[in-house]
Structure formats: structure tokens, C-alpha cells
Amino acid sequence: TDAGGSFYDRGHQYTSAIFVANDEERAIAEASKKALDESDRFSKPIVTPIVDAVPFYAAEEYHQDYYKKKPTHYQRYRVGSGRDRFIEKHWGQADYSSKSSDYAKPSQAEIKARLTPMQFKVTQHEGTEPPFQNEYWDNKKAGIYVDIVSGEPLFSSTDKFKSGTGWPSFTKPVQPDHIVEKKDFTMIWPRTEVRSKHADSHLGHVFSDGPEPTGLRYCINSGALRFVPVEDLEAEGYGDYLKLFQY
Structure with missing residues (x-):
């Protein structure tokens, strides 16, 4: 078209x-x-x-298997260009799964190369950033929060609230099927860890002391997130989420 x-x-x-x-x-x-x-x-x-049909000429070597050589760049292109959203809209649910042919999680070396040390520690080694000293704990702008590695949508500013903990807090995920919960026994008492489904990034934990309507508090590390402001949603391929901000 x-x-x-x-x-x-x-x-x-x-x-x-x-x-x-x-x-x-x-x-x-x-x-x-x-x-x-x-x-x-x-x-x-x-x-x-x-x-x-006419004679076919292979492109230069650096073009060959680009999605394998530069998986992170390719995934950012797919999401940012609107390609995946277009496919999902017209052909059905896009598959971000790391087990699918469409998305392959980058190697640890590549992830480490493009993330900050804190982002890498948080997402790949279940780290926790300092409270009140992270990028989004007090962010009040409208938009959505996506996984820093894969770009999969995770949370929305419409569900963000001030918890007083010093970390971004949400009452619910914007895309529940992109969230995986696991039991975490690293502390004296068991907690529920929250990870992204497709990049398998450690995000934070969920607690049952949040406000209505869910009573939940998703306590998330800023280092696991990238914020996409509402004015950039369409351009970055997240146009389907604009409806969240149309009052």
C-alpha cells in the first residue's frame, strides 16, 4: 500500500x-x-x-543476515519504524518471543556494550538501583515504559503513582502478557520477582500494598526501562497505545 x-x-x-x-x-x-x-x-x-524477473545480484556482505549480525539494531528498527505494529494490526498479534524467528535476544556482550553499567546490572544480574537516584522515579510525563533491551511495552504513566519508595511504581502492567512473575528467595522473606517475557530482563518486584483498583505495587527499576513520551508513540511504532491518553 x-x-x-x-x-x-x-x-x-x-x-x-x-x-x-x-x-x-x-x-x-x-x-x-x-x-x-x-x-x-x-x-x-x-x-x-x-x-x-530479471537477473538478481546479491547485496554487499554487510547487508547479509543483518538481523543476525545486529539483532539489537534490527529489533529497534522493527519497533521504531512501526513494522511490528503494522503487522499486528493487519495480520494479528506480533510475536516478540525470544524463541520466535522474529526476536532473538542479543548476546550478553552486545547488551553490555549498549547499556550503562547500572542498566546491565539491573536487567542481566537482578541488580537494584538506589532509591530516589534513578531516572524515572519522579517522572510525571505522559507516555509508556518499554523494556530497555527488547522494546516490548511494559507500563504506562496512566498507571504510575507516587509510592514514596524512590522507585517507579505502577498499579498494573500495560501489557500483562509481557510480564513474567517468579518467586524470589534471595531475601529472608520470599518476594515476587517481575521479568519481561521476551528479553527476560529483571525489572523489579510486585507487592500487594498498592492503591486501588488493583491493590498492587509494581516496584520497577528505572534501569530496566526506556520511556517513550506520548508525542513520540506513533513515530516509534507504539501508536496503538495512544488511546490510553485520549480522554
């Missing part, structure tokens, strides 16, 4: 095309394109051209 490129990437070299080698393939392609166009899955017409 986009004749000018593909998401962030603009220009003819980024447009889609169906290449056919003979009349039989052309007939199949035309029938498939017609069926999709008539399905009303998209609000705009299908503009992908059907053209005769």
Missing part, C-alpha cells in the same frame, strides 16, 4: 515487487493480489507491481 518505500526506508529501492518467471506465475500472482485487494484487509489499494 506504500508506493514510496517501506516504513522508515524511503525511495524506489525500498518498494515492494512481485517477480514472475512465466505466465503461470504471473496468473497466480495477479489472482493473489486481487484477492488481497478485495479482502478489505487494508484501507488503501495494493500498489505492489508484478514484473518480469
